């Protein structure tokens with residue numbers, strides 16, 4: 001379940017064009033960066049530990065996401081990808097022990113998790129949770145209207161909400177009866193993932209973090225999800241996705257691909273990194289710094 005009430009949730013959001021693909025230029029040995037829009041997220045030497053055990057998982061992550069960019073993080077199991085994403089949204093299991101994160105010019109680490117959502121950060125979790133007793137439409141309407149309130153907009157009435165939600169359901173190719181079911185209760189793995197994208201479509205975000213949104217999706221569902229993400233993205237919005245698989249990368253065409261290793265970004269480049277990973281494995285690719 002996405003714990004978020006992100007910033008841009010307007011029913012008038014135009015259907016979306018992807019930003020023009022930035023020009024990739026090689027800045028030094030084996031490192032490519034794209035020239036994108038203005039900085040949206042700037043992570044500098046981020047360190048974080050598990051609160052319960054005091055074990056440090058992130059050992060100095062550096063990453064900049066500019067407006068309109070699509071970033072992918074890959075890496076071995078247990079390298080810290082999900083921890084990084086959860087630290088960004090303020091998950092209580094983790095404590096930041098060093099470094100800084102600036103989001104839209106503000107100190108993200110000073111914000112409560114809900115404030116991060118309201119500031120325009122959205123995360124879909126690897127294993128979306130159920131919310132027993134709360135129907136999907138109740139949840140979405142409540143979250144969406146809370147966001148509108150924050151923006152100084154009038155809350156939508158039931159009829160307006162219904163047509164707005166129907167429009168978003170269509171975007172994600174979900175049946176309307178999903179709205180009446182409790183959030184994720186009894187949903188298949190793939191339905192949960194689609195539901196995450198429905199939440200993103202309804203709530204909007206300046207930066208959407210999708211943690212393994214492709215895992216467990218059949219080919220049709222994967223295409224639907226990728227199409228929906230394409231429509232949700234605008235030249236101003238950015239995406240940070242965590243994945244193990246090339247297929248979603250081919251569909252979403254990231255501007256940057258990062259390899260995380262032992263709690264750090266070990267390598268950054270373009271899609272050619274994926275070929276290197278497939279040919280030589282993570283150990284070799286991570287070592288090529």
Ligand SMILES: Nc1ncnc2c1ncn2[C@@H]1O[C@H](COP(=O)(O)OP(=O)(O)OP(=O)(O)O)[C@@H](O)[C@H]1O
Nearest residue numbers: 050053057075076077078079080081082083084093
């Ligand atoms: N709340 C927690 N309690 C205990 N250990 C944790 C916790 N969160 C993360 N870890 C440990 O931190 C390490 C990194 O986990 P993380 O989930 O970030 O890896 P990942 O790169 O996302 O892995 P995968 O590709 O398998 O999803 C793992 O060894 C994991 O067991």
